[in-house]
Amino acid sequence: MQFDTPATTNPIDRLKVIGRPIPRIDGQLKTTGRAMYAYEWHDSNVRCAYGYPLGAAIAKGRIKSMDISAAKKAPGVLAVVTALDAGKRKKGKYNTANLFGGDEVQHYHQAIAVVVAETFEQARAASVLIKVAYTEEKGSFDLKAAMDTAVKPESEQPDSAVGDFEGAFRAAPVVLDETYTTPDQSHSMMEPHASIAAWDGDELTVWTSSQMIDWWRSDLATTLDMDKEKIHLMSPFIGGGFGGKLFLRADAVLAAFGARAAKRPVKVALPRPFLVNNTTHRPATLQRIRIGAERNGKITAIAHESGSGDLPGGGPETAVMQTRLLYAGANRMTAMLLATLDLPEGNAMRAPGEAPGLMALEIAIDEIAERVGIDPVQFRIINDTQVDPEKPERPFSHRDLIGCLKLGAERFGWEGQGRPGSRREGSWLIGTGVAAAFRNNLVMPSGAKVRLDGEGVVTVETDMTDIGTGSYTIIAQTAAEMMGVTIDRVSVHLGDSRFPVSAGSGGQFGANSATSGVYAACVKLREAITQKLGFNSDDVVFENGEVRSGNRSLPLAEAVGPHGLVGEDTMKWGDLSKTHQQSTFGAHFVEVGVDVDTGESRIRRMLAVCAAGRILNPITARSQVIGAMTMGVGAALSEELAVDTRRGYFVNHDLAGYEVPVHADIPHQEVIFMDETDPMSSPMKAKGVGELGLCGVAAAIANAIYNATGVRIRHYPITLDKLIGGLPEVT
Amino acid sequence: MRPFTYERASSIEAAAKVAASNSQAKFIAGGTNLLDLMKLEIETPAHLIDVNDLGLDKIEATSEGGLRIGALVRNTDLAADETVRRDYGLLSRALVAGASGQLRNKATTAGNLLQRTRCPYFYDTNQPCNKRQPGSGCSAIGGFSRQHAVIGTSDACIATHPSDMAVALRTLDATIESVKGDGSRRSIPIADLHRLPGDTPEIETVLEPGEFITAVLLPRPLGGKHIYRKVRDRASYAFALVSVGAVIQPDGTGRVAVGGIAHKPWRVEAADTELPNGARATSRVLLADARSTGQNRFKIDLVERTLGAVIAAAKG
Numbered sequence A: 001m002q003f004d005t006p007a008t009t010n011p012i013d014r015l016k017v018i019g020r021p022i023p024r025i026d027g028q029l030k031t032t033g034r035a036m037y038a039y040e041w042h043d044s045n046v047r048c049a050y051g052y053p054l055g056a057a058i059a060k061g062r063i064k065s066m067d068i069s070a071a072k073k074a075p076g077v078l079a080v081v082t083a084l085d086a087g088k089r090k091k092g093k094y095n096t097a098n099l100f101g102g103d104e105v106q107h108y109h110q111a112i113a114v115v116v117a118e119t120f121e122q123a124r125a126a127s128v129l130i131k132v133a134y135t136e137e138k139g140s141f142d143l144k145a146a147m148d149t150a151v152k153p154e155s156e157q158p159d160s161a162v163g164d165f166e167g168a169f170r171a172a173p174v175v176l177d178e179t180y181t182t183p184d185q186s187h188s189m190m191e192p193h194a195s196i197a198a199w200d201g202d203e204l205t206v207w208t209s210s211q212m213i214d215w216w217r218s219d220l221a222t223t224l225d226m227d228k229e230k231i232h233l234m235s236p237f238i239g240g241g242f243g244g245k246l247f248l249r250a251d252a253v254l255a256a257f258g259a260r261a262a263k264r265p266v267k268v269a270l271p272r273p274f275l276v277n278n279t280t281h282r283p284a285t286l287q288r289i290r291i292g293a294e295r296n297g298k299i300t301a302i303a304h305e306s307g308s309g310d311l312p313g314g315g316p317e318t319a320v321m322q323t324r325l326l327y328a329g330a331n332r333m334t335a336m337l338l339a340t341l342d343l344p345e346g347n348a349m350r351a352p353g354e355a356p357g358l359m360a361l362e363i364a365i366d367e368i369a370e371r372v373g374i375d376p377v378q379f380r381i382i383n384d385t386q387v388d389p390e391k392p393e394r395p396f397s398h399r400d401l402i403g404c405l406k407l408g409a410e411r412f413g414w415e416g417q418g419r420p421g422s423r424r425e426g427s428w429l430i431g432t433g434v435a436a437a438f439r440n441n442l443v444m445p446s447g448a449k450v451r452l453d454g455e456g457v458v459t460v461e462t463d464m465t466d467i468g469t470g471s472y473t474i475i476a477q478t479a480a481e482m483m484g485v486t487i488d489r490v491s492v493h494l495g496d497s498r499f500p501v502s503a504g505s506g507g508q509f510g511a512n513s514a515t516s517g518v519y520a521a522c523v524k525l526r527e528a529i530t531q532k533l534g535f536n537s538d539d540v541v542f543e544n545g546e547v548r549s550g551n552r553s554l555p556l557a558e559a560v561g562p563h564g565l566v567g568e569d570t571m572k573w574g575d576l577s578k579t580h581q582q583s584t585f586g587a588h589f590v591e592v593g594v595d596v597d598t599g600e601s602r603i604r605r606m607l608a609v610c611a612a613g614r615i616l617n618p619i620t621a622r623s624q625v626i627g628a629m630t631m632g633v634g635a636a637l638s639e640e641l642a643v644d645t646r647r648g649y650f651v652n653h654d655l656a657g658y659e660v661p662v663h664a665d666i667p668h669q670e671v672i673f674m675d676e677t678d679p680m681s682s683p684m685k686a687k688g689v690g691e692l693g694l695c696g697v698a699a700a701i702a703n704a705i706y707n708a709t710g711v712r713i714r715h716y717p718i719t720l721d722k723l724i725g726g727l728p729e730v731t
Numbered sequence B: 001m002r003p004f005t006y007e008r009a010s011s012i013e014a015a016a017k018v019a020a021s022n023s024q025a026k027f028i029a030g031g032t033n034l035l036d037l038m039k040l041e042i043e044t045p046a047h048l049i050d051v052n053d054l055g056l057d058k059i060e061a062t063s064e065g066g067l068r069i070g071a072l073v074r075n076t077d078l079a080a081d082e083t084v085r086r087d088y089g090l091l092s093r094a095l096v097a098g099a100s101g102q103l104r105n106k107a108t109t110a111g112n113l114l115q116r117t118r119c120p121y122f123y124d125t126n127q128p129c130n131k132r133q134p135g136s137g138c139s140a141i142g143g144f145s146r147q148h149a150v151i152g153t154s155d156a157c158i159a160t161h162p163s164d165m166a167v168a169l170r171t172l173d174a175t176i177e178s179v180k181g182d183g184s185r186r187s188i189p190i191a192d193l194h195r196l197p198g199d200t201p202e203i204e205t206v207l208e209p210g211e212f213i214t215a216v217l218l219p220r221p222l223g224g225k226h227i228y229r230k231v232r233d234r235a236s237y238a239f240a241l242v243s244v245g246a247v248i249q250p251d252g253t254g255r256v257a258v259g260g261i262a263h264k265p266w267r268v269e270a271a272d273t274e275l276p277n278g279a280r281a282t283s284r285v286l287l288a289d290a291r292s293t294g295q296n297r298f299k300i301d302l303v304e305r306t307l308g309a310v311i312a313a314a315k316g
């Protein structure tokens, strides 16, 4: 099916199942430990051996030699495969550095060997016995220093310009010109990357933890230099990804090499420190924002420039993109620069671009609003735009940022925001902050196969993944709504490369795209049933487990007959996203307390109001948003990968050193969804929310800290060492 | 983790004797620190002596009016003990400010005292670290050192001792009771237990090889207000950037020890006498020779500010 005209009324609009607060259908499997994650996959007939990776001990250079003799002789060891002797392999399309390097070391902890043994402990112990001699080379590890030789990135649109920014900025009565920085961040999801690989002749089966089945399968085939059709990949349950599992990673590659060498199925999980230095991370940014405004609060000039770094061949963190769309202003420019760094590979992490971009932009807006002397909620309302500011002929499909801000202000009790540093309770300085949330709504082709069997059970198969988001549930809801059955009559099977290729999970495109694919397949199935029965397609209704046309009706099970019927299709997308800008919007309101003595910042309450099209399931959508808000608290207050610029790696590479929020940091969260639909986005009229919830959170917190203390910090994370110099003296 | 042999000690003396005669042996108590370090091959004992079955899990009143805390008393039990909560509130508060419920259920009194530093370079066997590999250099100096010590440091090591409990014990002037390999017993004031790094940061305490801690003695209760203030980047489950343990009397006199700033819980008796004169006067003496790396400079201000908060809380 091609979606190229705005959706009209369709069976989804019945909202008998869609839009209902249905608890996740895989919840019980998870709470009872029966959901089988990659590393736990188990067949009593298969004895897996254990692979343990060895990572490079240097950041850049060459491997002179590797002595594996002691490791090979260690107890239980079945095979040792090294980067020097692994045999032919290539780099996957989506990878920047080699997953299983050669003699060249491109970054710290790049995988250079895998040891396979009977037990995990034996493999780990033997991995330490491998002796590696390196020739170390000087690398580039300091983003600030590397910016001197930064270049315009090739692949993305690096620059944009409309009007005369410089002139308008010079002429503006109120201006802001500030620099902001965001640090490298780690996805740090609960489940590490893990894979089991089993060969059968030249065919490979892999159980893994992947957000994107088809990307992984293609890149695994490329890496192993084999036919993609000979790879069977499965990833039914994923313990979080946040973008860290979008692209094939070393666990799958090492498991495949290890299994080939050991002639046994092999399981490999990346140790926690590898998640930081072996896999991808969100790159740090240096951002400069300039805004010029009239005294009435109207922005006349806005510029956003961002620099980030990556390994050769990598890309920029696109932190300026939202600034092209979020606020009005006739004169505008954005620009990006990319520096070469020899740190581990930078890549997508939840809301890439917008998350760090808004961390800066939404502080800048708070600052210019203050300089103009207008309340920051009002300032954002004044500068709303209903069209793409660079192309006024191109409207937003649907944009209700103003609604989010107004409703949020009302529910939060915003008018209470006092002057900076004016509210105090005991030793707490109290402040409130607001930020806009903005994230583009992307769509991806997505396929599904839906089968209705002789028992009346609807079975959906698609290679879509559920990374903890609720895909199983919303897909079941979609099929139930389309086929007119209750949700308990639907069985959903995900994450298997034998199923139709879907959107996968990423860029908050998964929910809308994948359910649209299921919608398309259901339309096919409905047509097949209608046709088989000879019903009139104009008035056929699927409802209450029956199919009805005129005065004829039949239970679905009977309608399809004992052999059942199948509908399969892929949703493809026309030009609507070109003719109309599709984005999601929100407003974050936060209250913080800052300890006047120690500078510790603690969240007191948070509210998010989101305008993101139809909400397919308010329970799973809310979970997405509160999880994202939590991640935003980490970004604001504690998360930073510490770079050792001499040794070239992220030093705090475990969960003790890289501090994500804990329960005690998150006292109270509220989420409100605007009641809206967006017919331009898909037949589901839905959009993404999973990343929107993160966008702007950290800035709202930064603004609240400013309001609490009067100290403006433009460099994340806002830790107490940056604050205490500006706090009142102790007595 | 390297392969190791394992035994369950049958008596305190036997445990100390085996440990003293085998340089590859280590005691294992709760294992919450030792096992993590063994998995990373930072500790590589060839033999483990499990000391959990020696009946050292009791808290008893002493004839001097204090408390004897068995070396194997779990952190959870110690924090919850009625007498500790009543008379040594500082200790209870310091304990519950540390780690998590699950860890405290396993962690023991002696193990907590002897836990090793959380310096991230110490934890990465690819990096030079004098404490882990004497003579290899200190990566933290000139590196990522925000968490590191600002006082009592050396050119060889700037690591901190991470324990919260030890700060409370230092404030309370606890005494460590131990048995050496030859069966002799001794008492070590907590002030003397931990060493400064000097040229040998790998030697962290004055305990001799194989010396076994049997108990920690608390002197008679001090009265006064017991305050433990732990400052950290997140609200729970994080090591202290700075922590202050204080006992302050109604007249403003008292004593104070500081965590997170040195290779040992940091107390300067001369600073105690400054407490009535306020935080600035006290920390001036406490931190007289402080030396920061730049990244951890804030700790010097933070000690004073936190101490100010503690003194104010004692008044309030």
Ligand SMILES: Cc1cc2nc3c(=O)[nH]c(=O)nc-3n(C[C@H](O)[C@H](O)[C@H](O)COP(=O)(O)OP(=O)(O)OC[C@H]3O[C@@H](n4cnc5c(N)ncnc54)[C@H](O)[C@@H]3O)c2cc1C
Pocket (backbone or CB within 6 Å): A656, B026, B027, B028, B029, B030, B031, B032, B033, B034, B035, B036, B051, B071, B097, B098, B099, B100, B103, B106, B107, B108, B109, B110, B111, B112, B113, B114, B115, B162, B163, B164, B165, B211, B212, B213, B214, B237, B238, B239, B240
């Ligand atoms: C995730 C995490 C967070 C933590 N957070 C904190 C925190 O915030 N604050 C804090 O203070 N601590 C914290 N800890 C550390 C924790 O308190 C220690 O791991 C624990 O107290 C160690 O006690 P244990 O009995 O398990 O020691 P073990 O691991 O069994 O032993 C530690 C050392 O002591 C030696 N030893 C044990 N008993 C004796 C004895 N009787 N005589 C001689 N030597 C002995 C062992 O040989 C070993 O060298 C944390 C730990 C973890 C893993």
Ligand code: SF4
Pocket (backbone or CB within 6 Å): B117, B119, B120, B121, B122, B128, B129, B130, B131, B132, B137, B138, B139, B140, B141, B156, B157, B158, B159, B201
């Ligand atoms: S501070 Fe001490 S523990 Fe840390 S790297 Fe230096 S020597 Fe090792």
